Structures are given as structure tokens and as C-alpha cells.
Amino acid sequence: MATIPHYEGPFRTAEAERLLWRAGFGPRRGQAASLARLGLDGAVRSLTHPPAERWIGPAPHDDKGHPLAPADAYGHDHLWWLDRMVRTRRPLVERMTLVWHDWFATSNSGVGSQKLMLAQNRLLRRYALGSFRKLLVSITANPAMLIWLSGTDNRKDAPNENYGRELMELFTLGEGNGYTERDVREQARALTGWTSTWKRGKGQTDFRFDPRRHDPGVKTVFGKQGSYSWRDSVSLCINHPEHAPFFVDKLWSYFVPEPPDARTKAGLEELYRRDHEVRPVLDAILRHPALYTGPRMVKPPVVYIAGLLRGLNRGVDTSAWVWLSDGAGQRLFNPPNVAGWDDSRWLDTNAFRGRWYIANTALEKVSLGDRKGRKGPKVPNDPEAIVKGALAVLGNPTIRPETHAELLTFARASLQGASGWKAESYPPLVANAVRQLLAVSPDLQTC
Amino acid sequence: MRRLAILIAAAIAGLAALPANAETGMLSFVQIVEKEFTLTPSRPSVRAGSVSIELVNFGMDTHDLVVKSVKAGSKPVRFKQLDPRGRTERTLRMTPGRYSLWCSLSNHKARGMRATLIVTK
Numbered sequence: 057m058a059t060i061p062h063y064e065g066p067f068r069t070a071e072a073e074r075l076l077w078r079a080g081f082g083p084r085r086g087q088a089a090s091l092a093r094l095g096l097d098g099a100v101r102s103l104t105h106p107p108a109e110r111w112i113g114p115a116p117h118d119d120k121g122h123p124l125a126p127a128d129a130y131g132h133d134h135l136w137w138l139d140r141m142v143r144t145r146r147p148l149v150e151r152m153t154l155v156w157h158d159w160f161a162t163s164n165s166g167v168g169s170q171k172l173m174l175a176q177n178r179l180l181r182r183y184a185l186g187s188f189r190k191l192l193v194s195i196t197a198n199p200a201m202l203i204w205l206s207g208t209d210n211r212k213d214a215p216n217e218n219y220g221r222e223l224m225e226l227f228t229l230g231e232g233n234g235y236t237e238r239d240v241r242e243q244a245r246a247l248t249g250w251t252s253t254w255k256r257g258k259g260q261t262d263f264r265f266d267p268r269r270h271d272p273g274v275k276t277v278f279g280k281q282g283s284y285s286w287r288d289s290v291s292l293c294i295n296h297p298e299h300a301p302f303f304v305d306k307l308w309s310y311f312v313p314e315p316p317d318a319r320t321k322a323g324l325e326e327l328y329r330r331d332h333e334v335r336p337v338l339d340a341i342l343r344h345p346a347l348y349t350g351p352r353m354v355k356p357p358v359v360y361i362a363g364l365l366r367g368l369n370r371g372v373d374t375s376a377w378v379w380l381s382d383g384a385g386q387r388l389f390n391p392p393n394v395a396g397w398d399d400s401r402w403l404d405t406n407a408f409r410g411r412w413y414i415a416n417t418a419l420e421k422v423s424l425g426d427r428k429g430r431k432g433p434k435v436p437n438d439p440e441a442i443v444k445g446a447l448a449v450l451g452n453p454t455i456r457p458e459t460h461a462e463l464l465t466f467a468r469a470s471l472q473g474a475s476g477w478k479a480e481s482y483p484p485l486v487a488n489a490v491r492q493l494l495a496v497s498p499d500l501q502t503c
Numbered sequence: 504m505r506r507l508a509i510l511i512a513a514a515i516a517g518l519a520a521l522p523a524n525a526e527t528g529m530l531s532f533v534q535i536v537e538k539e540f541t542l543t544p545s546r547p548s549v550r551a552g553s554v555s556i557e558l559v560n561f562g563m564d565t566h567d568l569v570v571k572s573v574k575a576g577s578k579p580v581r582f583k584q585l586d587p588r589g590r591t592e593r594t595l596r597m598t599p600g601r602y603s604l605w606c607s608l609s610n611h612k613a614r615g616m617r618a619t620l621i622v623t624k
Contacts, residue, residue, distance in 0.1 A: 125532035128545045130557055168536050168561040257618040259543035
């Protein structure tokens with residue numbers, strides 16, 4: 057077996073922080089230091105073998121204090137999941153649920169039922185670290201997916217190619233990689249048979265396989281012939297020689313921004329081919345040197361928001377996160393298309409503006425100075441104390457010395473000549489500005 | 504006095520529109536998804552009291568919504584017309600009973616855009 061490199065460098069708070077961001081939603085206060093004490097192996101194991109779920113922090117609510125109704129109110133689905141990201145003790149499970157949501161990107165804009173979207177979300181979570189084969193079988197028969205990619209419209213007398221095409225192009229093999237247009241048509245035939253019943257007041261319900269709608273004839277897929285069923289269709293893709301390389305490349309790309317070297321790739325493919333379990337592959341990726349020594353990655357908007365809230369010890373207490381996250385390019389349960397989110401656009405000029413608003417909203421409850429006629433705590437007229445305070449408010453994230461120096465330069469320049477009444481009124485304003493600049497700095501937008 | 508009379512009349516009819524900022528304790532939510540030509544509540548029943556009814560138009564045509572108790576003499580509550588991808592919300596005070604929901608535009612109701620919502624105690 058090809059040996060997969062293993063990170064041998066120091067595993068300090070900074071490395072633990074990166075691990076918590078890549079494999080979750082960033083550290084809570086003090087969590088990175090605690091994780092560092094476990095060492096790399098212990099830290100990775102704590103993520104890949106998490107404890108039972110127990111929520112940390114206050115229950116979420118909307119702006120009026122009402123509990124969330126994720127199946128029944130616009131945006132509450134997004135808030136419900138964001139809350140899980142903020143309060144979970146199983147960050148890798150939630151992060152992998154997000155990975156699968158992007159991988160099998162299904163949008164409520166086409167499904168039209170938050171209830172079915174939430175059911176799919178539970179499915180993705182169930183297989184977060186489990187068997188990809190089982191996940192693929194289950195997602196193929198998932199009601200939200202059957203609506204989204206026309207599975208219930210795919211019948212023997214009118215095959216629909218939507219799911220068959222994406223099954224190969226996006227889910228298992230990659231565009232044009234080891235299949236032909238004929239394979240798409242033949243896979244569509246193999247996948248025929250799904251249906252549902254429309255009931256007034258309930259919508260589409262009773263999703264089931266109806267053999268009368270299935271094409272039982274012989275199909276030719278990847279040069280092999282058989283009377284393939286929908287399960288065979290899934291197995292043919294999983295067993296295709298191009299599947300493991302595709303799977304490894306795609307999974308890796310969610311954790312490390314540069315492709316794996318040949319030796320790593322071969323090792324990960326071998327690991328995956330054993331039984332198509334996700335956990336061992338994740339385990340190897342999270343111990344890999346490239347994760348700790350390679351370039352930084354841009355945090356997806358929901359990861360950025362959840363991480364800010366975790367660092368601030370703040371729960372989900374406003375519906376604003378729905379439009380703020382949308383404005384930064386990521387509305388949960390509504391990916392832009394079946395290919396998922398385009399992470400090359402996370403920091404484009406439009407989406408980046410959204411991150412300014414996000415930082416502002418995240419920090420507004422701890423902003424300093426006079427608020428509603430009340431005097432806030434006194435802020436020292438001291439640039440260094442102000443920068444130190446800003447770091448503390450955001451959970452003491454690790455930042456580069458250059459960023460620290462820039463913040464200090466800004467604070468000094470802003471407080472220069474602040475005497476008389478300005479000596480008291482400027483420091484809180486400057487402190488708020490430093491916090492905002494820190495929250496939107498490259499150091500906090502990336503990990 | 505006139506306003507009070509209107510509120511009492513509406514309450515007798517089983518359904519009253521609340522001011523947007525009214526806080527009456529626990530709020531129930533139900534989402535109504537409309538498209539051609541279906542109308543689907545996110546749940547078959549809600550608890551009596553303040554109910555947030557959210558209308559979402561997933562169709563390609565304009566739709567509206569009428570909510571009316573099946574009790575004789577009840578007054579309907581009309582939601583504004585929604586363009587495709589539109590969304591609107593109203594919070595209503597609802598008493599226990601059975602309510603009919605439909606789109607009142609053109610022949611949409613006859614074509615299937617109707618449903619029932621049960622309000623329980």
C-alpha cells in the first residue's frame with residue numbers, strides 16, 4: 057500500500073485552530089489550546105470519533121424570540137442548521153453534512169418543501185462519516201433528490217436523463233470522465249421506476265419504487281450488459297475505476313486547497329477502495345502535512361458566520377443571518393445549481409461586501425460606547441490595549457504579525473491627537489473599528 | 504369603538520388579522536407553497552392562537568391566497584397577489600376549527616389550488 061504522509065511538525069494552538077476551521081467551524085474560546093494538548097492523533101481522533109451530540113449554549117430563536125420552525129417558516133431552515141454548526145460538539149459531522157450538501161447539491165427552489173429538504177439533511181448527517189456507497193444508494197432514493205433531479209418523472213416509456221447524468225458527472229466520476237452519452241441514456245433507463253403520490257394538502261408523498269414504471273430490459277453501461285436496476289446503476293458507478301480517483305480529489309478539495317501529490321492520492325484511493333468508508337479517508341487527510349503547511353483556504357460564508365458566533369460565545373438570535381449569509385453567497389438549502397457553490401467566488405467584490413455586514417452584525421451586541429443613552433465601559437486611550445481587547449473579544453484567534461502591526465498602526469493613527477473630550481470618546485469608536493477590521497482581515501476570512 | 508366592533512366581529516367569524524407587532528405569546532408557523540396548480544401547507548394543522556401564515560409562490564404565474572373558516576358567516580382573509588418567487592407573511596389570530604385555503608385568481612381553485620388547514624385547541 058502506498059504510504060500516506062503524516063504531519064510530523066509541531067501541533068500547537070495555531071495548528072489546532074486550522075484543524076478546527078477546516079474540519080468544523082472554528083474554535084470556541086480556549087478550544088484550540090485544549091485540542092493542541094491532545095496532540096495531532098488525539099485531536100483528529102476526537103473529530104473523527106466524536107461524542108454523542110449535546111448542544112452547547114442557548115437555544116436559537118428569531119428576532120421576536122420565537123423558537124425556530126425550520127419546516128414552516130422561510131429562513132428558519134437556514135437558522136436551524138446554522139445553530140447546529142454553532143452549538144455542536146461534533147463539528148466534523150456537521151461539516152461533512154455541509155460537504156455532502158454541496159456534493160449532492162439540492163435546492164429548495166426546485167423542491168418546494170422545507171420539510172423534504174430537512175429530511176435530506178438528516179440523511180446527509182447520518183452518513184456524514186460513514187459509507188459513501190450507502191449514502192449514494194440512499195440519496196438516489198431520497199424524496200427531495202427525486203423531485204430535484206426528476207427521478208419521479210423518469211419512467212420506462214419516457215426516460216429522464218437528469219439524475220443519471222449528474223450521478224456520473226457530479227457525484228461519482230467527473231464530467232466526461234469514463235462514460236459516454238450512451239451510458240447516460242442507459243443509466244437513465246436503469247434508474248426508471250420511482251414515483252410518488254400527490255395528495256391535496258400534503259403535496260408529493262409516498263415516494264416509492266414501482267416496478268411497473270421500471271424498464272427491466274437489458275442495458276449497456278460502461279461496456280457491460282445486464283438488466284440493471286437503480287441499485288445496479290449506483291454500484292456500477294462506485295465500482296468504476298475512475299470513481300476512487302474522483303472521490304479522493306473531490307473530498308480532498310474541501311479540506312486542502314491544492315491537489316494531493318501522486319503518492320498521497322494513490323494511498324487515499326487504496327484506503328477508500330477497501331470498503332468505501334469515508335472516515336478512514338478523512339482521518340488520513342486531517343493528519344496530512346499539506347493541511348498544516350500548505351496555503352490557506354477561504355472560509356465558506358456559513359463557516360465564517362458560525363465561527364464568528366462560536367468565537368464570540370453568541371447563539372443564533374436573529375433572522376438576519378439568512379440574508380447576510382445569502383448576501384455573502386451562501387444560502388443553506390438553496391445552492392445555486394446542482395454543481396453546488398462555486399467556492400472561487402467566495403471573495404469576489406460582491407460577496408466580500410456581504411462579509412463586512414456579517415462582521416458588523418456579529419459584533420453589534422458587543423460594540424462599545426454610548427448605546428441607547430447608556431454609557432459603555434471606559435476604553436483606555438491605548439492602541440495596544442485596544443488591539444489586545446479586539447483579539448480577546450473574537451476569542452484570541454491567531455493572526456499574522458503583519459496584521460497585528462496594521463491594526464496597531466490604524467489604532468495609533470486614529471487616536472493621535474485625541475485629547476480633551478476626544479480622549480474619552482474616540483477610544484470606544486476606534487476599538488469598534490479595530491474589531492471590525494480584525495473580523496474582516498484576511499487572517500479571519502481564511503484558515 | 505368602531506375598531507373594537509370590527510375586532511369583535513372578526514373574532515366571532517373565527518379569524519382576525521393582528522397588527523404586525525402584536526405579541527400574543529406562543530406563535531405557530533405554517534408555510535403555504537403555491538405553484539401551478541397546487542397549494543400545499545407545510546403542516547396539516549396548527550395550534551389555535553397567533554399563527555404566522557407565510558405564502559410562497561414557487562410557480563411561474565401570479566397567485567394569491569384566501570383563508571376562511573368553514574363556519575357559516577365567517578369572513579375571509581385575503582393575502583396580496585404574489586409574483587413568481589414572491590413571499591409574504593401575515594400573522595392571524597385563529598380559533599379552533601377547519602379552514603379553507605385557496606387561490607382566488609382565475610380558475611386556479613378549480614384546477615387544484617385549494618387545501619384545508621385544521622386549527623386545534
